Amino acid sequence: MRTRIAIKIHSILERHFPERRVFLKSDNDTRFIRLHPSTQLIAFAGSALLVAWAIVATAIILMDSIGSGNFREQAKRDQRTYQARLNDLSAQRDTRADEALAAQNRFNAALKQISVMQSELLESETHRRELETGIDVIQSTLRDTMKDREIARTQLAELQGDLEEGGTGVIQTAASNAPIDFLAEALARTAKERDQVIVDAQDALLYADEMTQEIALMRDQNDAIFRQLEEAMTVSVAPLDKMFRNAGMPTESILATVKRGYSGQGGPMTPLSFTTRGEEPTPDTLRANRLLDQMDRLNLYRIAAEKAPFAKPVKNGFRFTSQFGFRRDPKTGGRRMHSGVDFAASAGTPLYATADGVVTHAGWQSGYGRLVKIKHDFGIETRYAHQSRIRVKVGQRVSRGQHIGDMGASGRVTGVHLHYEVRVGGKAVNPMIYIKAANDVF
Structure with a gap:
C-alpha cells in the first residue's frame, strides 16, 4: 500500500518536476549533478517561502513607515495644540494668581479692620452704658432737687401767709420763738437755694440734651461700624462659600463636620450681652451677635479649606x-x-x-x-x-x-x-x- 502511494506521488512529481541534470565542466573533467523531483520541490518551496517572506516584510516596513509618518505629524499637531492651550492656561494661571494675591491682601486688610472695628464697637458700647448710667444719676438728682424746691416754696408760702394774716399776735409769737432777723435770713437763704436749684435744673437739662445728642451720635457711629463690618464679612465669606459650592461640596454639612471636630477652636463664639438683669437684648446686641456668628462661619470655612484639596x-x-x-x-x-x-x-x-x-x-x-x-x-x-x-x-x-x-x-x-x-x-x-x-x- 505504501509503495503504491509512493509510486503515485513520484509520478505526480515527475510530471511537474522532471528529473534534471546539471553539468559542471572544468578544464580537465566534466561532472553532473542529478536533481530529483523531491529535491526540486524542496528548492521550489524554499524559494517561494523566501519570496513570500520578502514581500510580507517589505509590506510591513512600508506600512510602518507610512503609519510612523502620520503618527509623527499627528503628534506634532497635538503638541502644537497642547502648547497653545498650555500657554493660555499659564496666562490664566498667572492672572488668577495675581487676583488671588489681591484677594488675600483684601481679606487680610478686612480682618484687620474688623478687629479694630470690633474693639471700637465694644469701647463705644461701654461708653454709651456709662453715659446712660450718668443720665440716670443726673435725672434722679434733678428729681430730688425739684422736690426740695417745692418743699422750700411751700414753707416760704406758709411763712408769708403767717406774716400777712397773723398781725401783731403772730409777730409776738414769732418774736417769742425766734428773732425777726433770723426769719429774714432764713427766707433769704431759702430764696437763694431756690434760685440755685432752678439754675442747677436748667444746667442738668442742658447737660441731658448734650448727652442725648452724644448718644445719638454714638449710635450713628455704631451703625456705620456695623455696616462696614457686615460688608467686610459678606466680602470675606461669599468667595469661600462660592468656592465650596463650585467644587460640588455641601457647605452646611461640611461646616457642621468641622464644628464637631473643632469644638474648642472653631465652635460658636459666646454671644454678646450688655445686661445681667434678664432684659431683652437690644437691636445692637442682636446685630453684634449676628456678626459674631458670621465671623465663626468664616473661621469654619478657613479650617475646612485647609482640609479640602484646593x-x-x-x-x-x-x-x-x-x-x-x-x-x-x-x-x-x-x-x-x-x-x-x-x-x-x-x-x-x-x-x-x-x-x-x-x-x-x-x-x-x-x-x-x-x-x-x-x-x-x-x-x-x-x-x-x-x-x-x-x-x-x-x-x-x-x-x-x-x-x-x-x-x-x-x-x-x-x-x-x-x-x-x-x-x-x-x-x-x-x-x-x-x-x-x-x-x-x-
Whole structure:
C-alpha cells in the first residue's frame, strides 16, 4: 500500500518536476549533478517561502513607515495644540494668581479692620452704658432737687401767709420763738437755694440734651461700624462659600463636620450681652451677635479649606500634559480612562500635599510607581504617582503645602511627570474642579 502511494506521488512529481541534470565542466573533467523531483520541490518551496517572506516584510516596513509618518505629524499637531492651550492656561494661571494675591491682601486688610472695628464697637458700647448710667444719676438728682424746691416754696408760702394774716399776735409769737432777723435770713437763704436749684435744673437739662445728642451720635457711629463690618464679612465669606459650592461640596454639612471636630477652636463664639438683669437684648446686641456668628462661619470655612484639596501639588514651573477623562493610551494607543491630571516638570521637582490629612500609602504600586496616598476629611483621598523619592511615611499627618516627595518617572510612564488624582468616596473625580474653584480665593 505504501509503495503504491509512493509510486503515485513520484509520478505526480515527475510530471511537474522532471528529473534534471546539471553539468559542471572544468578544464580537465566534466561532472553532473542529478536533481530529483523531491529535491526540486524542496528548492521550489524554499524559494517561494523566501519570496513570500520578502514581500510580507517589505509590506510591513512600508506600512510602518507610512503609519510612523502620520503618527509623527499627528503628534506634532497635538503638541502644537497642547502648547497653545498650555500657554493660555499659564496666562490664566498667572492672572488668577495675581487676583488671588489681591484677594488675600483684601481679606487680610478686612480682618484687620474688623478687629479694630470690633474693639471700637465694644469701647463705644461701654461708653454709651456709662453715659446712660450718668443720665440716670443726673435725672434722679434733678428729681430730688425739684422736690426740695417745692418743699422750700411751700414753707416760704406758709411763712408769708403767717406774716400777712397773723398781725401783731403772730409777730409776738414769732418774736417769742425766734428773732425777726433770723426769719429774714432764713427766707433769704431759702430764696437763694431756690434760685440755685432752678439754675442747677436748667444746667442738668442742658447737660441731658448734650448727652442725648452724644448718644445719638454714638449710635450713628455704631451703625456705620456695623455696616462696614457686615460688608467686610459678606466680602470675606461669599468667595469661600462660592468656592465650596463650585467644587460640588455641601457647605452646611461640611461646616457642621468641622464644628464637631473643632469644638474648642472653631465652635460658636459666646454671644454678646450688655445686661445681667434678664432684659431683652437690644437691636445692637442682636446685630453684634449676628456678626459674631458670621465671623465663626468664616473661621469654619478657613479650617475646612485647609482640609479640602484646593491647592496645586506643584508650585514650580510645570506643564499640563494630560487632562482628566478618556484619552489615547501613550503606551498601547488604545482609548482608556485617565483618572487624574498630569503635571510635567524637571526630575526632582518638589511635590506638595494639597490639603491636610494622613498618609495611608507610601511606596511602590503597580502602574503608579512610587505612590503616596493621603486621606483627608469629607471622604476625600489624593494620590501622587510616579515619584522619584518619597519623603513621608504611612500614618504621618501632613499639612497643606507640606513637601511629600519629588517628581520622577517611576512606574508606567513615558517621561518625568506627576500623575495627580482626587477620589471622593473611592471614585475618581476631576482634580481641576477643586483647583479652578479656588482660583479666585487662594
